[in-house]
Amino acid sequence: MSEAFPRHVLCVLGSGLALSEMERIAAGFGGFVLDREYSEAAPDPRMPEAFEASVAAASFDEADWAAVESHDTVGYLLSAPMMRELAFDTSRRLLAVTAALLRSGVAAVKNESNGLAHGRDRWLALADRAADATDEGLAGALVAAWVKRPIYDGHVLYSCGMHLLGAPEVEIEVGEERPTEEGLLELVAHMDTLAIYLLTDPRAEEIEDGAGFRMGEDAPRWLLRTGTSARYDEDDLFFNPYGYVRLTHTE
Template sequence: MSEAFPRHVLCVLSSGLGLLEMEEIASGFGGFVLDREYSEDEPDPRMPEAFEASMSAASFDEADRTAVEFHDTVGYLLSAPMMQALAFDTSRRLLAATAALLRSGATAVKNESSGITHGRDRWLALADRAADATDEDLADALVAAWVKRPIYDGQVLYSCGMHLLGAPEVEIEVGAAPPAMDELPELVAHLDTLAIYLLTDPRAAEIEDGAGFRMAEDAPRWSLRTGACDRYDEDDLFFNPYGYVRLTPAD
């Protein structure tokens, strides 16, 4: 296993909320600091394209797009590099901080460490879910908030962001033909089921290649395959030191 420690890099846009206020709000949730090298009290014309590339279309409305276009401040908030045992709780606290920022004048947020963003209403709904959740429900909310999926590489659908929760990425083999749109919801449900299993079931720490996995007792059997992260360099924010776990069709 790599010795790299993942960290959150959160891009926060605002119109009227200054950098010092951003840092003060975020620091109240424990350990989040402003990156003073890259944060700016001025607009960045690259932001609309950057947010669009981060799957903003999934939950952005016209007000969200307008907020990105007409921001006047760009702040980058950092978590400390996270040991595996601390990642889940750090991500829970950062989601609460994200909601506090949005309710205090921030207008848009994306995570540079997984390449995901949500519209304002979606961020707030996820934070509200996580605030009252435990166990599998909390894991589900944090996966939805921080993990970008599905991403297709020509053979598998995979995630990016599970490293921020202290777990391997999740993948599922689909073959060379891109999945049809009506197939995606079920495939994403498979990824999410595996992700929640990795985050909540103690047996997940002992997965071996070839082990069986079912979404439910009466569901078809899949085989599990593990491997090291080979999509990103070790110094990339997307790099997952815990590797991946892939669902492959059982023989």
């Protein structure tokens, strides 16, 4: 296993909110610092394009896009490099930080460590959901907040962001024909089921390559394939040192 430790790099756009205030709010949750080298009290004209590339359109509304366009400050909040056993709780706390920032005047937020942005309402809904949840409910909220999915490589649907929760990425083999919209929703539900299993079930730590997996008692049987991914270099923020777990069809 790689010795790389994942970390969150959160891009925070302010509108009338000083960098020092961003830092103060984040510090109140423990373990998060402002990157003084890259943060700047000035607008960055690249941000609309950067947010668009982070699938912001999935949950952005007109007000969100207007907020990005009118930002006057760009802050980068960092978590410490996360040991595996601390990643889940760190990500839970950072979601609460994100909500606190948005409620204090932050315009928009995206995560550089998974290439994912949500609109204001979506961030706040996920934070509220996580605050009231435990076990599988909490895992589901954090997957929705921090894991980009599905990404299609022409053969496999895969995720990016499970490393921020201390778990392997989840994948599902679909072949060369792109799934229909209805089929895609079902496949993403399978990916989420596997992701929550990896985060909440102690048996997930002992997955063997080729083991069987069912979504429910009467559901079809899948095979689990495990491995390391070569999609990203070790120094890439997207890199997952825990590899992947892939759902494949039984013979």
